[in-house]
Amino acid sequence: MATVTDLNEEKYLLPMEWGGIQWLCGQEIDPECEMTFGMVYINAGTENPRHYHPNCEEVIFVLSGECDHTLGNETFHLKPGMMLRIPRNVPHNAKVTSWEPCRMIIAYSAPDRKTIGE
Secondary structure, eight states: OOOOOOTTOGGGEEEETTEEEEEEESTTTOTTOSSEEEEEEEOTTOBOOOEEOTTOOEEEEEEESOEEEEETTEEEEEOTTOEEEEOTTOOEEEEEOSSSOEEEEEEESSTTOOOEEO
């Protein structure tokens, strides 16, 4: 069975102090899916808390804005069109370096993505 979701439906939006996450696919939306998928934005001049995912890897793709993404002990400067794969259990976070929010597509290799703060 197919799943169709819409970014324009606010019921999927999860506001955060630093921005927000909009889930489009995951176990809570579709119990039969095999991954988690969504979009995140981090406001200009802010960063999300450092965290890791013990049960899956994550792939992020930058749509707009720029950020410095810390992955373990390394930092990568990401711009629109760039992708970063984050292995499971590796602490990471993003700090926006542009004047505009950084918007990213996010995908996880598990339908029940777990997040643990550092």
